[in-house]
Amino acid sequence: MHDPLLKWREEFPTLSHTVHMISHSLGAMPRRTRDRLKQFADEWSDRSIRAWREGWWDMPITVGNLIAEIIDAPQGSVVMHQNVSITQQIVLSALDWSGKRNKLVTESLNFPSNHYIFHHWPRYGVRVVEVESDDSKTVPLEKLLAAIDEETLLVSVSHVTFRSSYLQNLAAIVEKAHRVGAMVLADTYQSCGTVPFSVRELNVDFATGGSVKWLCGGPGAAYLYIRLDHIKTLEPAATGWMAHKEPFAFTPGPIEFADDATRFLNGTPAIPALYAAMSGYEIVKQIGVPAIREKSQRQTQLLIEQAKEAGLKFNGIENAKERGGVVIFDVPNGKAVTAELLRNDILVDYRPGAGIRIAPHFYTTDEELGQTIAAIKAAAELLSH
Numbered sequence: 037m038h039d040p041l042l043k044w045r046e047e048f049p050t051l052s053h054t055v056h057m058i059s060h061s062l063g064a065m066p067r068r069t070r071d072r073l074k075q076f077a078d079e080w081s082d083r084s085i086r087a088w089r090e091g092w093w094d095m096p097i098t099v100g101n102l103i104a105e106i107i108d109a110p111q112g113s114v115v116m117h118q119n120v121s122i123t124q125q126i127v128l129s130a131l132d133w134s135g136k137r138n139k140l141v142t143e144s145l146n147f148p149s150n151h152y153i154f155h156h157w158p159r160y161g162v163r164v165v166e167v168e169s170d171d172s173k174t175v176p177l178e179k180l181l182a183a184i185d186e187e188t189l190l191v192s193v194s195h196v197t198f199r200s201s202y203l204q205n206l207a208a209i210v211e212k213a214h215r216v217g218a219m220v221l222a223d224t225y226q227s228c229g230t231v232p233f234s235v236r237e238l239n240v241d242f243a244t245g246g247s248v249k250w251l252c253g254g255p256g257a258a259y260l261y262i263r264l265d266h267i268k269t270l271e272p273a274a275t276g277w278m279a280h281k282e283p284f285a286f287t288p289g290p291i292e293f294a295d296d297a298t299r300f301l302n303g304t305p306a307i308p309a310l311y312a313a314m315s316g317y318e319i320v321k322q323i324g325v326p327a328i329r330e331k332s333q334r335q336t337q338l339l340i341e342q343a344k345e346a347g348l349k350f351n352g353i354e355n356a357k358e359r360g361g362v363v364i365f366d367v368p369n370g371k372a373v374t375a376e377l378l379r380n381d382i383l384v385d386y387r388p389g390a391g392i393r394i395a396p397h398f399y400t401t402d403e404e405l406g407q408t409i410a411a412i413k414a415a416a417e418l419l420s421h
C-alpha cells in the first residue's frame with residue numbers, strides 16, 4: 037500500500053534506529069530542529085542584546101501564530117508559555133470567582149496537573165465540581181452536561197483524555213456551557229496534531245496544550261488560545277511585565293494591560309524552547325491534521341486487530357470515532373514488558389490502571405505495528421515464566 041506520509045521519515049533521524057510508538061508522550065525530533073537550536077545559539081552569540089528586537093521579543097506571538105494555523109485560530113490569538121500547568125493557572129486567574137457564579141466543572145480524566153491546580157483554588161472562591169468516569173476510560177456526557185449550570189463560571193476538560201485517549205464531544209460541552217453563560221477551557225494537548233479541530237468552529241473560550249507530543253516540538257513550549265473578545269476584557273492576576281502596555285517604561289504600581297494577547301504573558305519567554313518547537317509545527321501544518329488523522333485511524337484499527345489475534349487484552353476506546361491517537365493493551369507485568377521493549381528500541385509507555393500505550397504517528401510504517409505487537413507478546417510470555 038502506498039503511504040505518501042512515509043516520505044517524512046527522512047526528516048526524523050531517530051526513526052532509523054528506533055520503533056517510535058510514543059508520540060502521545062514524546063514526538064520524534066525533526067532533523068531541522070538541530071539547525072533551529074543552532075540558529076538560537078548563533079544569534080545569542082553574534083547578535084547578543086540586539087536579538088531581542090530582531091525577533092526574540094515577539095516570539096511568544098509569532099510562534100503562537102504557527103499554532104493558530106493548526107487549530108484554526110485568528111492570528112494574534114495564541115500566546116506561548118512553558119507548560120499547560122501554567123496556562124491553566126493564568127486562565128483561572130483571569131476570572132472573578134467571588135460571585136455566586138463560582139463553579140468550575142471538570143471531569144476525573146482531566147490531566148492530574150489540572151486537578152492539582154483546581155483543588156487549590158477554593159481559597160480564591162472556586163467551587164470544584166468533578167464529574168466521575170464510570171469506567172475509567174470515558175466521561176459520561178449527560179452527567180457532564182447536567183453539572184454545567186447557571187452557577188458555572190468555567191468548564192475545564194480534556195479534548196482527548198491522556199490515559200484512555202477518549203475523544204470528548206467538545207461541541208456539545210461548549211453549547212451547554214454557553215447556553216447557561218459559562219466559559220470553556222479545553223485542554224487540547226492530546227488532540228492537537230492528531231485529531232483535527234477548529235477553535236473557531238467549536239467556539240471554545242480558551243484552548244491550551246503543549247508541544248512535546250504530537251506536534252514534535254519538544255519540551256518548554258505550550259500554547260494558550262484566547263477568544264478575541266476575551267482578549268479585550270480579561271485581566272489575568274497571574275501576570276508580569278510582558279503583559280504591560282508599555283513594558284519598557286518599567287512603570288511601578290498596578291499594571292496597565294496591553295490591548296492584545298500579550299496581556300496573557302508574564303515574564304521572559306523560553307526562547308530556546310520556542311526555536312525548538314517551530315519545526316514540528318511547520319511539518320504538522322504542511323502535512324495537515326486531517327491526513328494525519330486518517331492514517332492514525334487506519335493504523336490504530338490495525339493495531340487493535342493484530343493485538344486481538346495475538347491474544348492481548350485491548351483496554352482502549354472501541355469506537356474509532358471516539359478514539360484519539362492512542363491504543364492501550366493491558367498485559368500482565370505491563371511495566372516490566374514496557375521496560376523490555378524499551379531495551380529493544382521499541383518505544384512505548386505504561387500507565388498504571390490503563391496498560392501499555394501505543395501511538396503510531398504520520399511517520400509510522402505498517403511493519404512497525406506488527407513488530408510492536410509481536411514484541412509485546414514475546415516479552416509478556418517471557419516474563420510470565
Ligand SMILES: Cc1ncc(COP(=O)(O)O)c(C=O)c1O
Pocket residue numbers: 118119120121122147149194196197198223224225226246258
Ligand atoms: C492532556 C494533557 N494535559 C496536560 C499535560 C501536562 O502538561 P504540562 O506538563 O505542559 O503542564 C499532559 C501531559 O502529559 C497531557 O497529556
